[in-house]
Amino acid sequence: MRETKRISAYIRMAFELFLVVGIVSGHVLFSQSLDIPSKKWGLSIGNSKEFTGLRFNFRDSRVRRITGVNFTIWMPRQDNKDAVVRGLSLGLAPGGGELQGIQLGLLGVSADKSMTGLNIGGLGLGAGDYLTGINIGGLGVGAGADMTGLAIGGLGVGAGENVTGLCIGGLGVGAGGNLKGLCIGGLGVGAGGDFTGIAVAGLGAGAGGRLTGIAVCGLGAGASDMRGLVVGGLGAGGRHLKGVFLGGLMIRVEKGGRLSGLAASSFNCVRGTLTGLAIGIVNYAWNLDKGIQIGLINIVRDNPKGLKVLPVFNADFK
DSSP states (O other), X not given: OHHHHHHHHHHHHHHHHHXXXXXXXXXXTTSOOEEEEOSSEEEEESOOSEEEEEEEESSOXXXXXXXXXXXXXXXXXXXXXXXXXXXXXXXXXXXXXXXXXXXXXXXXXXXXXXXXXEEEESSEEEESSEEEEEEEESSEEEESSOEEEEEEESSEEEXXXXXXXXXXXXXXXXXXXXXXXXXXXXXXXXXXSOEEEEEEESSEEEEEEEEXXXXXXXXXXXXXXXXXXXXXXXXXXXXXXXXXXXXXXEEEXXXXXXXXXXXXXXXXXXXXXXXXXXXXXXXXEEEESSXXXXXXXXXETTSOTTSSEEXXXXXXXX
16 A cells, blocks of 8 residues: 555656646747756756756756756757757657657657667657667667667668668568677568578568578578578578578579578478488489489489489489
8 A cells, every 4th residue: 555655656656747847848838948057067947058967957958068967858859950969858748859868758769860879769760860779669660771779669670771780570581781799580681781690580581682690580591692500490591502491381592693501391392403412301402513312202303214213312413
């Protein structure tokens, strides 16, 4: 009972603080701020443009530089894109041009340019360009350019260019450019460029360029060039595969490609060259270069007549 009363008192104090800041700063938003003891440092209530210390404001507008603790009730106006805030930013939806330090937003946090440090948004957070540090968004985390560090989004994590670090997305993790690190996506993990690291996806993982590392997927993984260990519930596919590839249904190499290493699935379909070992119910390859097939039916298209299709075992008999 005593604990409940204490929590209620804290909530009431926070609400009263919101009201006081809103009323006072609302009167001085477009004129001057109340600054104690100096216009440049100390305690500021209102829309001070340059200040160091403890600052309270309803909504920032045309701010240049704030250093210290910046408490704002509502998100900044559109004319606040050049603001640089360093220190601790608090409020329902704090923001600015460049945010550095600790940013905590009950609804969210946004930066028009960059955000660096510990960034937590109740619903989400994002930066127009760069996002660096520890980033946690109730729904999502996003950056227009690069993202580096730890990112956790209830629905997803993504960046328009490169992502580096540990990323966890309830639905998925994605990058328009390269993706590097440990990435866990409830549905998928994907990169428009190269992926390097460990990918764990409920459905699938893929890369527009090369996929290097470990990929474990509920359905499958795909990339033009894959190197490492790939485990797919259904399978995996690409043009050039080097490493260990395990699939429940199929491992597939595109026309003119090469598989170097181990492929194990129900059907290993290599429409190119197999260098290594294929184990499956049915194994198919255009040709073998020091390769071996082990399975119920083994097919090598360029083997001599009578040796193209063999049970149990097939090799390069040319």
